Amino acid sequence: MRKILVLILFSCFLLSFCILKSKKKTPAFTIAFVKEIYIDKTESPEKDIRNFIGVFPKDNDTTSIYQLNSDLTEKPEKFTFWSKKSNNQSITFYCSGQDDVKVTFANQNNIVVNNDIYTVNNEYYNFLKQKILVECSVLDLAFFLKDGYGDYSQALEPLNKNWRNQKENNIFKIIKAKIKNRNFQTDDQFFTYRINYKYNKNGVLLSVSGGNSFNKNFVKQNNKHVIYTINRSINERASDNEYLYKNKKTLFDSIVGTRENFSSATTYYYTKYQSKLKFTRVNKKPKSVDEILEILALNIKELQ
Numbered sequence: 522m523r524k525i526l527v528l529i530l531f532s533c534f535l536l537s538f539c540i541l542k543s544k545k546k547t548p549a550f551t552i553a554f555v556k557e558i559y560i561d562k563t564e565s566p567e568k569d570i571r572n573f574i575g576v577f578p579k580d581n582d583t584t585s586i587y588q589l590n591s592d593l594t595e596k597p598e599k600f601t602f603w604s605k606k607s608n609n610q611s612i613t614f615y616c617s618g619q620d621d622v623k624v625t626f627a628n629q630n631n632i633v634v635n636n637d638i639y640t641v642n643n644e645y646y647n648f649l650k651q652k653i654l655v656e657c658s659v660l661d662l663a664f665f666l667k668d669g670y671g672d673y674s675q676a677l678e679p680l681n682k683n684w685r686n687q688k689e690n691n692i693f694k695i696i697k698a699k700i701k702n703r704n705f706q707t708d709d710q711f712f713t714y715r716i717n718y719k720y721n722k723n724g725v726l727l728s729v730s731g732g733n734s735f736n737k738n739f740v741k742q743n744n745k746h747v748i749y750t751i752n753r754s755i756n757e758r759a760s761d762n763e764y765l766y767k768n769k770k771t772l773f774d775s776i777v778g779t780r781e782n783f784s785s786a787t788t789y790y791y792t793k794y795q796s797k798l799k800f801t802r803v804n805k806k807p808k809s810v811d812e813i814l815e816i817l818a819l820n821i822k823e824l825q
Contacts, residue, residue, distance in 0.1 A: 548802030551577045554817050555682050556797035556824075562790040572824050574813050575684050576806065581657040586679040587810055589824065597810055600679040602659045614659050619676035624662065626650050636701040636711070637671045645693035660684060670700045670716065670735060683772055683795055691724030700734070737765075745769060751778075758784045773798070797823065 552575065559569040572589040574597075581604070587597040601617040611625040625633040630646040632639045641649070652661035663680035664687060666673070674681075698716040716731040725747075729737035733754055740748040747767040754760045763778030775794035782789070799817055807813045 547579065548804055549579050550804075550806050551575075551579070551685075551800055551802050552807060552813050552816060553577070553684050553798065553800035554813075554819060554823075555684065555795060557682065557795050558793070560792040562792065563788075570825065573679065573682065574810060574817075576813070577660065577684070578806070581659065584659055584680075587813075588679070589810070593814075593824070602680070604657045604659065606654070606657075610654070612654050612657065614662060616676040620673065622662070622673045622676060624653055626654055630696075634666065634671060635673055638699045639665075640696045640698070642694045642696060645695070648693060668729065668735070668737070670698065670702075670731075672702050683774070683798060685800070686772055686798065688772055691720075694718065694720060694724065700731075740764075742769075755780070758782065771798075799823075 555573045557571040574587040576585040584602040586600040614622045652658045719728045749765040751763040766775040773795040780789040
């Protein structure tokens with residue numbers, strides 16, 4: 522009996538040690554590289570290559586995004602994101618150089634983001650509450666708001682890329698949204714509009730209807746892409762008309778679009794796509810961008 526008791530105690534000790542050791546070995550940071558290509562085709566095509574590096578802590582403490590310059594000796598532009606909980610229903614995300622983004626999980630599956638109200642289904646509400654409010658994940662916030670309706674879209678833009686090979690889950694649905702954007706032409710006035718979502722029986726998004734402000738419609742899908750059209754009003758002086766190609770394999774988005782500037786009667790033609798994603802996990806936060814480039818084994822060709 523005594524031998525059995527000793528054996529049980531030893532087994533419990535060994536199991537606890539293994540669990541603790543496993544936890545200690547879990548990498549504390551994910552570092553990622555994203556290459557984005559923007560081509561202005563208005564006159565003679567001009568290619569703009571944009572390289573980004575992200576540092577994402579496991580505990581979602583302070584996230585850092587670096588936009589590299591073509592001359593790597595120049596200091597990159599840095600964007601930082603951190604958060605603070607107000608109570609058990611609200612959390613505020615702070616973005617360097619931009620306005621704050623306050624998120625409140627209200628009743629009836631409503632999520633309030635600054636001045637805007639999103640209504641989602643039960644599954645998405647519970648998922649987002651866990652990820653955004655409990656785990657403080659700014660990446661999940663950016664993925665939720667990726668269509669970019671609100672005034673906070675510019676603040677979250679550095680995060681609005683495929684940083685982690687994330688695939689859309691057809692179980693999660695936004696039902697509707699009420700958007701209240703500032704009118705920057707006047708003080709204390711807003712443009713208010715409603716957005717409604719429609720899905721097929723398999724949960725695939727068919728349309729997003731937002732009057733004259735934003736519309737997104739399913740066109741077709743093939744073996745490689747799911748294709749949508751997007752019509753977006755930038756302000757009273759300009760609008761975008763785009764084809765969005767969602768790659769089923771790489772999960773990268775490609776956009777072919779035009780921007781109409783009404784005041785100058787000018788049309789701009791452009792293409793935008795993500796061409797690369799590379800990431801790894803490390804135990805210590807890298808001290809510099811050079812160290813990150815070395816860890817990711819990035820060469821000059823990959824940055825061109």
